[in-house]
Amino acid sequence: MKTLKDMRPVYVTGIGAHPYQYRSGASYAQLGLRAVREALVDSGINWPDVEAAYVGNALVGMAAGAAMLRYLGVTGIPFAQVENASASGSTAFRQACMEVAAGYTDIALAMGVDTVDTWRLGPAKAAVRGLADDLNAPFTSFALITDKYMRETGATAEQIALVSVKNHRNGSHNPYAQRPRAYTLEEVLAPPVISGVLTKLQCTPVGEGAAAIIVMSEEGIKRHGFDRKRAVKVLTSVSKSELPASEEKNPDVALTMVTTELAYQQAGVGPKDIEILEVHDAFSIEELLYVEAMGFCEKGQAASELEAGAYDIGGKVAVSASGGLLSMGHPLGPTGVGQVMETVRQLRGEAGVRQQPNARVGLTHMVGIGPVCLVHVLQSMR
Amino acid sequence: MPEDAPARTWSATPGGAVIHARHCARCGTIVFPPQEYGCTTCGAHGDVLTAADIPAHGTLVAAVVVHTHATFPVPFTMAELKLDSGHVIRALLTGEGEPRHAARYRGIGLEIGGGQRLAFQLEAAE
Structure with missing residues (x-):
């Protein structure tokens, strides 16, 4: 089996986004085109230089990508729209990387765009129903997981809420964040309570936005004279789906463990090498579960490590320096692409007050309904 | 079972409530929620999937x-x-x-x- 390491090297050369925001009435095309144009400028290329495009979204609908990209000027390149629940954008990025790595093209676009819309969930159409699916919304599912975690580890509700305090503090410095405001612990714990101990500020805001990435081969970089020091190498891309039953009963945690371990093996790195980590922190508890699953600390230790500052910017690994899904937001299609955008900004040393000092290697992680999980590892070329 | 109607997931019985599932005769998995598409462990489908109740x-x-x-x-x-x-x-x-x-x-x-x-x-x- 081949991995990215066995194929042509792939580099991120351009990043761009439309800020994530609450429903504004803007069309998805307006959001998406701004993100792509910003990424093209960052990459120093023009739209006719792009040879393939993958558009991640979960809500907009059939043929939305093609109907948007034509306003950059039609060029006849191959398009595909990618839907993979919350991991749609991560999957679009993976497709673009594979396209370039395989040698089909030298320059590809990966982007994500979504606006606030009705969720038309495929699984509901399969006519398979559990006991109380309609009462077990994601925030309740994660509230139950939080209850279990607190009992198993002794972590307190306050320690778990500190995830949201940290991520909003990071996001308050991110111009692309949907909730760009710092909150105190008291504010995070204050009502409204949504489910269990999870308050509103411990649940991601699902809004609208767009994010875009340009990836290039060595040939693409040479052709356009791109500054190699600003290029960020994609060391690996791993995608997994539901696993057979294992000892770890939380499917997202089990999947994160397996996917990240594969990514470490393929990239030749371990958790000690990762200085920047963007995780799927749709609910505060998730960050703690996943940093443990990825080996950044022992099981049950994440809450105390977080409290001690290990996951702050400047700590051993900056987790959700962008603000994560809790502060930057989770507009579905763009989210995974936005994680790569933040990681690239950090690895270039261009993250301003959010900068993790001396960041060399970063990891992005998304899970989605399925369940599915995608992990990418990126490396600075500075 | 019509394909567009979910199977009933539980019933009250004189001995207490039971949860309806499917037993896979090929691998022994008790599959829940109940459906006839196929066993989520081994993929067997058809007559090998039979009704099985789990005490609640x-x-x-x-x-x-x-x-x-x-x-x-x-x-x-x-x-x-x-x-x-x-x-x-x-x-x-x-x-x-x-x-x-x-x-x-x-x-x-x-x-x-x-x-x-x-x-x-x-x-x-x-």
Whole structure:
């Protein structure tokens, strides 16, 4: 089996986004085109230089990508729209990387765009129903997981809420964040309570936005004279789906463990090498579960490590320096692409007050309904 | 079973509530939720999948009070239970008092939110 390491090297050369925001009435095309144009400028290329495009979204609908990209000027390149629940954008990025790595093209676009819309969930159409699916919304599912975690580890509700305090503090410095405001612990714990101990500020805001990435081969970089020091190498891309039953009963945690371990093996790195980590922190508890699953600390230790500052910017690994899904937001299609955008900004040393000092290697992680999980590892070329 | 109608997931019986599942004769998995598409462990389908009932008895793993729902009256309590069969399920909790973790719970039919629901209550409360 081949991995990215066995194929042509792939580099991120351009990043761009439309800020994530609450429903504004803007069309998805307006959001998406701004993100792509910003990424093209960052990459120093023009739209006719792009040879393939993958558009991640979960809500907009059939043929939305093609109907948007034509306003950059039609060029006849191959398009595909990618839907993979919350991991749609991560999957679009993976497709673009594979396209370039395989040698089909030298320059590809990966982007994500979504606006606030009705969720038309495929699984509901399969006519398979559990006991109380309609009462077990994601925030309740994660509230139950939080209850279990607190009992198993002794972590307190306050320690778990500190995830949201940290991520909003990071996001308050991110111009692309949907909730760009710092909150105190008291504010995070204050009502409204949504489910269990999870308050509103411990649940991601699902809004609208767009994010875009340009990836290039060595040939693409040479052709356009791109500054190699600003290029960020994609060391690996791993995608997994539901696993057979294992000892770890939380499917997202089990999947994160397996996917990240594969990514470490393929990239030749371990958790000690990762200085920047963007995780799927749709609910505060998730960050703690996943940093443990990825080996950044022992099981049950994440809450105390977080409290001690290990996951702050400047700590051993900056987790959700962008603000994560809790502060930057989770507009579905763009989210995974936005994680790569933040990681690239950090690895270039261009993250301003959010900068993790001396960041060399970063990891992005998304899970989605399925369940599915995608992990990418990126490396600075500075 | 028409393909567009979900299979019924539970029934009240004189011996207590049971949860409907499917038994896979090829690999032995008890598949829940019930469906006839195929075994989620080995992929077998057709006649090898037969009806199997799981007693609605188990221990409470986690419980939370839910304060937000579009249509169902709030607050209500949702629980995660480990059934005696080994299956882990999410279901409504009913009864007075705080949920008791690791205590034994039993499923009953309950008229709530405009319909019949399977809800779990403390065994001692019966």
